[in-house]
Amino acid sequence: MRAPMESSVDSKKRILIIYFSFSSQTNNLIQSLVQGMEKYNVKVIRERLVPIDQLRFPIGSVMGTIRMMIVTFFRKRFPIQPIGDRCFEGYDLIILAGPTWSYNPSGPVLSLLDRDGERLFKGKHLIPLISCRGYWRVHWLGLKRLLYKKGAKVINIMVFVHPNPEPWRTIGVFLKLAGSVPEKKSWFARKYRKYGHTRKQLKEADRFGQMIAKEVVQGGNNIHHLNFDTEIARPL
Numbered sequence: 001m002r003a004p005m006e007s008s009v010d011s012k013k014r015i016l017i018i019y020f021s022f023s024s025q026t027n028n029l030i031q032s033l034v035q036g037m038e039k040y041n042v043k044v045i046r047e048r049l050v051p052i053d054q055l056r057f058p059i060g061s062v063m064g065t066i067r068m069m070i071v072t073f074f075r076k077r078f079p080i081q082p083i084g085d086r087c088f089e090g091y092d093l094i095i096l097a098g099p100t101w102s103y104n105p106s107g108p109v110l111s112l113l114d115r116d117g118e119r120l121f122k123g124k125h126l127i128p129l130i131s132c133r134g135y136w137r138v139h140w141l142g143l144k145r146l147l148y149k150k151g152a153k154v155i156n157i158m159v160f161v162h163p164n165p166e167p168w169r170t171i172g173v174f175l176k177l178a179g180s181v182p183e184k185k186s187w188f189a190r191k192y193r194k195y196g197h198t199r200k201q202l203k204e205a206d207r208f209g210q211m212i213a214k215e216v217v218q219g220g221n222n223i224h225h226l227n228f229d230t231e232i233a234r235p236l
Helices: 025-037 062-071 108-120 136-147 167-179 199-217
Strands: 013-019 043-050 093-101 124-132 156-160
Touching: 013 025, 013 199, 025 043, 025 093, 025 124, 043 108, 043 199, 093 108, 093 199, 108 136, 124 136, 136 167, 156 199
Parallel strands: 013 043, 013 093, 093 124, 124 156
Antiparallel strands: none
16 A cells, blocks of 8 residues: 655745744734745744743833843843754754844843754854844844854844834833833823834734745745845834
């Protein structure tokens, strides 16, 4: 009797997304990114980093927010739970996503790189995704350096910036972390419309997901040429 043929699912290209989300902004981007990817013949695996000690959002006080800003400026690590064995399987592309914390990658992402970075990323094609209020370039330079040390092949980058003008963007994020709701204060809302990413940016993440999946299905040779530097993702 002839053995059954392998299902078409087994032959799909595979994309791994590893991410940490503190205030749900990165999580929202990832959901939209995956929606776009799944419109093509790819299998997407998501792995969310979970800190051992629960991190509360919002932090809830001004002093607590200031302390958090100081320790994250100095790249404090936040230990994470073990990630699943499936993360160490073979993938055609890996996306590492997370927010900017005081100009740096988040503490859980730094812990992942310290503990599992070489095993996860050595020799693998990788795209970082950064969610931030605006100051992402130092984050990017530091993350890229760490990824190269672990042997990753960084082939592109996606950055999504909160679309509020400065200085209101920074003030608004601080107030939000401290437990306030700045977008509902009439005196502030004229300058600060919404915390986090907009629906347009989520739709753009969906489009980016389609672009990535299409290239992966076609062999992945042109992913480094994809343009993710758009006015929607990175508004001035």
